[in-house]
Amino acid sequence: MATGRPPRPATRGRGIPEATVARLPLYLRALTALSERSVPTVSSEELAGAAGVNSAKLRKDFSYLGSYGTRGVGYDVEYLVYQISRELGLTQDWPVVIVGIGNLGAALANYGGFASRGFRVAALMDADPSLTGRSVAGIEVRHIDELETVVEDSGVSIGVIATPAGAAQQVCDRLVAAGVSSILNFAPTVLSVPDGVDVRKVDLSIELQILAFHEQRKAAEELSREVAAPAAGEAAAPAAPPAAAPAAAAARRGDRGPDGDIPAVMPA
Amino acid sequence: MATGRPPRPATRGRGIPEATVARLPLYLRALTALSERSVPTVSSEELAGAAGVNSAKLRKDFSYLGSYGTRGVGYDVEYLVYQISRELGLTQDWPVVIVGIGNLGAALANYGGFASRGFRVAALMDADPSLTGRSVAGIEVRHIDELETVVEDSGVSIGVIATPAGAAQQVCDRLVAAGVSSILNFAPTVLSVPDGVDVRKVDLSIELQILAFHEQRKAAEELSREVAAPAAGEAAAPAAPPAAAPAAAAARRGDRGPDGDIPAVMPA
DNA sequence: AGTTGTGAACTTATTCACAGCG
DNA sequence: CGCTGTGAATAAGTTCACAACT
Structure with a gap:
């Protein structure tokens, strides 16, 4: 071969x-x-x-x-x-910096599983001056301008981006320039990074859309089964599917005008 | 299956x-x-x-x-x-219910991309009575006891679980029993569901661990390259990798005692 | 007897490379 | 000529099924 x-x-x-x-x-x-x-x-x-x-x-x-x-x-x-x-690699310690302390960033900072093994929140950062100095999950929020200092001082190699989509690439660039080589991106944007930098993304809206696809398919199948209703009983009914709700036969429209926008902004 | x-x-x-x-x-x-x-x-x-x-x-x-x-x-x-x-399936409307209105649930409720195409937050629900009645992202939080009613009344077929890990399976069972057939799970647990129900999971801790793996691998490679340093120049250096930070050579320990726990609890 | 470890078969996904069409 | 659409080739991932070992 x-x-x-x-x-x-x-x-x-x-x-x-x-x-x-x-x-x-x-x-x-x-x-x-x-x-x-x-x-x-x-x-x-x-x-x-x-x-x-x-x-x-x-x-x-x-x-x-x-x-x-x-x-x-x-x-x-x-x-x-x-x-x-x-x-x-969890037998060593990974200092992590979280950028963007909105609802999501705060949720991440409070996340218990974070600290429990290997990962340690080295810093929280935000561009909003009214946030800096405030404490979230017992950690002081620092201004984004200190990003380079923080990354260097704490030896951060993993960064988490929880900013609005518009700021994500910019933040990413700064993280990478400062020496971060792994990024977890919660903003709904495709980040471009140089070779050698890993990016993983977590994207609510993508997950929902995938679910919607399957959901739609299920509805369509159910419908076609009802219509075709092939009398002859199949051997041994699976017994599993509860088949509870009648799947709200919501009005189905073609589109919703030319101003569609999926990307939108993140919680911040 | x-x-x-x-x-x-x-x-x-x-x-x-x-x-x-x-x-x-x-x-x-x-x-x-x-x-x-x-x-x-x-x-x-x-x-x-x-x-x-x-x-x-x-x-x-x-x-x-x-x-x-x-x-x-x-x-x-x-x-x-x-x-x-x-x-x-985005040309139709998908009412979604979010269960667990902690930091994360609130972040999800506030998420702009949610409403923008196809998805609509039909209800926010939480088990904590002190939350019910309060308004998050302009939507009133209702008590979990109303879950079945909400699902039926709004024709919800997609549920989002943002509860602590311990409550997730329970909530999942109720959602499924009520007729929800697609679930987006943010709790760090494996959910078991009957056939015909789709589950997708979003798991911060897993993503971080995957990044740590690659990060570790990068560090190891860099190290072995330095050590082996094979004099003979390779044809055309890739020119790409910035190779910035010296990757904090943190103390590396074997383990950290028998009480390790990754799962931990979610923000809630 | 019970369970791992793994070649081999199979399935799914990605990439190549170019014919076909505008 | 440029760019799509797609068969064919390659690679990655999963499952089978059983020999090997405790």
């Missing part, structure tokens, strides 16, 4: 697939819950159940980290917690 | 790949921005740039919707906006 040219020499030694990396935090959370209940070992089946994935996938994921299980027994909870934490 | 043998006969007629669906909102946002600037047409190249994807992918994505472009010219902005909106 190989075309001759190594299509990418693969990352040194272990190259953990991105999809696996994205699931490790999920496993870690489930394992931590078990650990708190002092459960000593879990099988892939049990753990998979708790994490909401299937067991084959989980085993394959773990196989990328190494052989940490015991055949016939399962995985040692404490040991796995440690291995995954290490793999994710 | 039909238990039956047929591996899934493919969705009726057009089956738009999930990955494509997830990108449509991105395209839509970029298109809307163009529309506001009264740009009449775009090429796949330009639009792809604005949406942060590559043009081949964009064209392939659009090809699942139909042939909406003009060869040699590009895509008509207004027309595409309409087609994508329709495909996503």
Whole structure:
């Protein structure tokens, strides 16, 4: 199959697939819950159940980290917690700066899971002078002008952007220039960053739109099933779907005029 | 997830790949921005740039919707906006209920992008009686006991959970029982739902952990490059990476005691 | 007996590259 | 000539199913 040219020499030694990396935090959370209940070992089946994935996938994921299980027994909870934490880089401390202290920024600052493992809010920053000096979640809000100082002094390498969309790219540029190389973006904009900087985005409106798509599809299917109503009973009704609400047959309009605007602004 | 043998006969007629669906909102946002600037047409190249994807992918994505472009010219902005909106189900109205009005819930309620297209906050709900009656973002907070009534009366089919982790499953069950079939979950828990209900999750802590993984990897690579320093110059240095901050060589510890807890609680 | 670890089969997604059309 | 639309090639991710090990 190989075309001759190594299509990418693969990352040194272990190259953990991105999809696996994205699931490790999920496993870690489930394992931590078990650990708190002092459960000593879990099988892939049990753990998979708790994490909401299937067991084959989980085993394959773990196989990328190494052989940490015991055949016939399962995985040692404490040991796995440690291995995954290490793999994710959570055995070290990550100072984080949050920019934009509106409702969302405040929610993030107050977020308990933040501090609990590896992450520490090094600073809160906002452009609004009336906010600076005020304390949110026990941390003083500082003016955005101090951003470079804060990043350097605290060795921040992860930045969280919770500003309105209009300010996001600007803030991003400053973060990157100051040395931040990972960004979590809550503003509904595509950020452009230089090579070597990672951006992840969290976007409410995108998630809702994806849900709407499926919701619409469900409604359409239900409709076509009713219409086509193919008498012959299917073998064994699934028994599951509650099929409760009659899905409000809301008026359906073609469009809503030429001034549509999705992007809008963030809470700030 | 039909238990039956047929591996899934493919969705009726057009089956738009999930990955494509997830990108449509991105395209839509970029298109809307163009529309506001009264740009009449775009090429796949330009639009792809604005949406942060590559043009081949964009064209392939659009090809699942139909042939909406003009060869040699590009895509008509207004027309595409309409087609994508329709495909996503945004030409109809989606009443949404938000449960859990803490910092996060309030941020969501205030979120401008919410109302702007298709989505309408039908109700805010919280279990805390001291909140009920108060107004957030111009909407009165109602007590969670009214959930079933609200869902039925407003024909809500999308619910947003912004409660602490401990309450999420309970709230989810009530939403589903009341007839909600799409859920956007901000609580750091795996929700279990019956077949036919869609759940999407937004999880700060997971995103941060993924960033930490890559951040750690970058630091390790940089380190090994310095150490191995293979004299012989590579052909054409990439020129890109700014390699700014010296990545605070924080103390690295093995673990931090047996009481680790990631899940923690949400802002509420 | 019970459960992991993993090749192999399969599915989904991305990218290439160019024919086809305006 | 330029740009879309798409088959074909490649890559990534998932699931199967079972040998290997405790």
